[in-house]
Amino acid sequence: MTGTSVRRFVAGLATTAIVLSACSSSTPSSAPASQAAPASQAPVASVPASVPASQAASAPASQAASGGVTAVVIPKQINNPYFDVAFKGAQKAAADLGGTVTQVGPSAADATQQVPFIQTATTQGVGAIIISADDATAVAPALKAAMQAGIKVVGYDSSPAVGAYNVFVNQADTAGIGKGLANMACDLAPSCTGEIAVLSAAQSATNQNAWIAAMQTTMKDAKYSKLVWDGVVYGNDDPQVSTQQAQALLQAHPNLKVIVAPTTVGIVAAAQVVRAAKKTGSVFVTGLGTPKGMVDYVKGGESPEFALWNVTDLGYLAYAVAAQLAAGTIKGTEGETFTVPSLNNGQPYTIGKDSVVVLGPPFVFNKDNIDQYVASFGF
Amino acid sequence: MPKTQGQPGMLGRVTGALGRSRELTLVALIVLMCAIVSLGAPQFLSISNLDQVTAMAAIFAIAGIGEAMVVMTKNIDLSVESTIGLVAFLVGVTLRQGDLPVPAAWLLGIGVGLLLGMVNGAVITVFRIPSIVVTLGTLSIFRGLVFIIAGGKEVNLSDLPAGYANLATDTVLGVPVFVIVAVVIVAIVGLLLWKTRFGRQVYAVGSNAEAAAILGIRSRLVTFAVFSIAGLLGGIAGVMWGIYFGTIYATSASGVVLQIVAAVVVGGVSIAGGTGTVVGAALGALFLALINNALLVLQLPQELLQAIYGAVILVAVSADALLSRRNKGQAAQEAAR
Amino acid sequence: MTAPAVRSRRLPLASLARWETLLVILLVGLLVAGTQLSRFFLSANNFANLTSSVMEVAIMALPMTLIIITGDIDLSVESMVGLAGAVLGTLMLAGLPLPLAIPIVLIVGGLGGWLNGLLVTRAGLPALVVTLGTLALFRGLANVILGPTVISVWPDWFTEFGFGTIAKSPIPYTLVVFAVLAAVFWLVTHGTWLGRQVVAIGKSKDAARYSGVPVASLRNWLFILSGVVAALAGIILAARFSSARNDNGTGMTLTVVTVVLLGGVDINGGKGSIPGVVLAVFVLAVLQNVLRLAGVSSEFQGIAVGLLLVFSVIVPQLARQAKAALDRARRGRRPPAGSMAAGEINV
Incomplete structure (x- = not known):
């Protein structure tokens, strides 16, 4: 390796x-x-592997022969632990199924920079493109061109526009994540009462906006009626901006009980701010984070619980779907079912509306299980 | 009426004094702003808020002092954000692997910062290439090195020694350690510029390179030294960055060069070279940090923040230009009389 | 005749010969490397992709070239790209047809540039400082206008303009826009009095003023031009990605400046050529494309572009120094009286 x-x-x-x-x-x-x-x-x-041109050239031939496919993974951004762990899952799937997979992508999460990688993969004639879209519509024309060239397109993590992919592998359904976020906030606020605020990524981040909307829908339930919504602030997934926003939240809302940060950069920044402001125990942080990034704050008491899906499995499933699309065993139409031996306890997955497959419910991490997941998640 | 006659005179004298000293203007602006903001949000002036905001401002002040020296010689260093990012990450990785004790890792980081500054200075002075071109190049190159070192990983707080990040907000006699570090550096560099021959040479090279050459000042050596110092201070800022945030990404400090240059400019260091003080640059960093925090604490709509921030920078620098022009006008009038 | 005018007429041609030869050699080298590295490199599709991916940067580099020649700089262009997309999308959502909205957006770009120019020429502030402020301000206005909204539904003809190629040829529509603009800029800069005045300002503002060049208003107009062209780039970007969002164009300014400097424009003003910058656009586009096709990962691409920029300045500098040393050796100890002056004009 x-x-x-x-x-x-x-x-x-x-x-x-x-x-x-x-x-x-x-x-x-x-x-x-x-x-x-x-x-x-x-x-x-884990430096993303390069694509030797010769290998890419022989792609179409090798894909028909085996159960695997020559796929290119294009994450929102390379050098990002989240996507590198997902890529490890895809590599494992490729090894299991007998195909190959490489990862290329921009060094900043920017659709402008992501599109040329899609075009290059199309030019090289790979079997499948597995992509987390920096901007759903911005990547759509390039992906449609790839599909016209006979390449199977699988979205993962962040969906391209409907029609610009064959199947989108969703890490968890939006409503489920929204409900999970609301429940964790409710758990952490003393007797589910008090002010909560959200620290999100960029203002136009599609995933986060959908999750926050789903969270607000959940909170219409009477169970959450004593939670006071202080609003959403945006940290742009930039550690410095997220930190400044979290600092200001503590000052602007002296009675704040919970900061919900559905982004891995924001949750760490918020937890560190709570610790530095010596508010541990009076303000709690939760949301979506990585086990390794959050373990110190789980044990320190700033973030007693937070959630994430199994990112390795996400990459594994995305590759497996790409391989099945390439082999023609699935077409990506609603209602189709398929199994992936090592996932979902061998139970079948069903392709839903808009050709979306859901990986499964997110994990909730707390001080009892975090050590074990730090080891198994790898980030 | 003496009152109506006296008032414009008074006002003129006050604005005159303010215009003459950028440092005084900034102090007055900072006090005024704190007063206004605390009316709308009393918690703005709480100790815990100020501790955190000033500690972050200290990092920008230290990098800004290095940038100010570079700008004084009529150069610019765009690569400083990549220096900060590279040093922060390198120190983090060193500590994660447990290769070195903490103070040695810090020294290593500062040494690497110095080295990067020397690389900039050497390329600029040996090949006589404009600094903006060289540092635009090293901005990408140094960042590329961070990506290579990072290899797709980040440094988490759990990788660092226990309590590592708490150093950022530790206080001595109620003052955050970071602020003390910044004040000490302001004092040292300020004395260096104020009291030594080297300091006078820095200003001389920036205000008139040809005259400096005639006076026998080795301007390329001065430029090299200034870039080396900027690298060293960038290294210190990088070490502090890692401590402050606790989690260090390969992209850490991306884009902050604009904030650093803004602090220097707002601090009254002229882009045209030859003028300005490091106290001004440090105050500029403090001013921008406080403005930023104030806008957030006041809970203005999130969409407005950046527009206001941009307008503040524009107003701050325009006001200074207008004040100093007015002073020149008054001085000319007085001379004519 | 004044000295700057004499120089401006001779200088571009003299420096063209050297700088552009270097860039052409570079480009040919890259093309050879590209064909060696990947058999897909010469495909029509690849040509369309590699050109269309840099067109926004390319058109913004044209006015930036003139601004840098006068000794100014415009850092705010990337935020104008975002603001233009925001205004265009918002007007469209408000029911205004795009053919009417587009001129309004270009006017907004002009107004933004006018603000820059006003602060630089009237308030006497350094361009770097002013445009650092408007960099934040224009982005902020884009945030105010769009907020979290992403506008992604555009008429087909508009997205086709941004993404498509003419008929079945590999020529993107946006390349035509760039070609027309580049031709106009080339003619005006190197063939008219206007271009000579721009160079004269860059050589010496005082000398230019005394020889009757309207320095302030010309600098002002260049900023307005830069704003309009940046707005046009914003429209193209929105069309190419069928997306208007508040962060469109973030980080583009550095690339634009990189292209201009790589094109041989002197950052201290007074020297530079449009053909050099056009060549630099393609050098950068081909380099990035070759690196991607070779599967070189993004961190090395940044390093490669950075090294290219630094070396592209070092190499001719060394060549100049070597030539000067050679000349000195050839002339011996007694240089003829006229040769120094002639050399000065040419270098």
């Missing part, structure tokens, strides 16, 4: 060097190579 990654890494450097030395004869090609020194000591195991 590490060996091949290092080799690919060096190959990447070599191509960079070739390109640069082709640019200008007096460019010392040793410049990029010298950067390999610190990098080779760093954990490069």
